[in-house]
Amino acid sequence: MSKVHFSVQVRLVSDLERSKRYYADVLGCDVSDVWAVRDDFALGFKLIQAAKAEDVRPNPSGDNKMVPWDTYAYVETHEELDQLYEHFKARGAQFIQEPVLEHQDWGDWKDFVLIDPDRYAIAFGSGKKGS
Incomplete structure (x- = not known):
């Protein structure tokens, strides 16, 4: 059976050039015509210009969630997350969420959430304290 090697999320954006600058300058992505990727596609987006700004619709918060997520990315340790x-x-x-440490039965989880210019929420988290 064939193996999937990576995936990207498609982002419908209100201003393609502004989004490309943000993903490059703030998130540190390698950006080309419509691609914004970093860390060998561990975080990857295809940025598509919306026909109308009202077509851009980030996810609302989920049930029992105060903060919405459009993307959730993982790093190895809390130190790397910091x-x-x-x-x-x-x-x-x-x-829209500063780093928060939550104590779970299985261990500690830490995450934060930032937003891009179209208010897409990109969360980063880790479940390991590190060395």
Whole structure:
């Protein structure tokens, strides 16, 4: 059976050039005509210009969730998550959730959520404290 090697999310955006700048400058993606990817497609988007701004519709919050998610990406450790947060913060990211540590029965989970210019919510999380 064939194997899927990576996937990307399609983002309908209100201003393609603005989104390309954001994904490059703030998220550190390699950006081409419509592609925005980083870390060998571990985080990947295909940016498509919307015909009308009202066609852009990020996800609403889910049941029992205060913060919406359009993308959820994982990093290995809490330390890497903190470094990523500081990196995005220094590049001007707007956050709708600062880093939060939650204690679960199976261990600790930490995550934060930022938004892009069209208010797509991109979450980053980790379940390991590290070394």
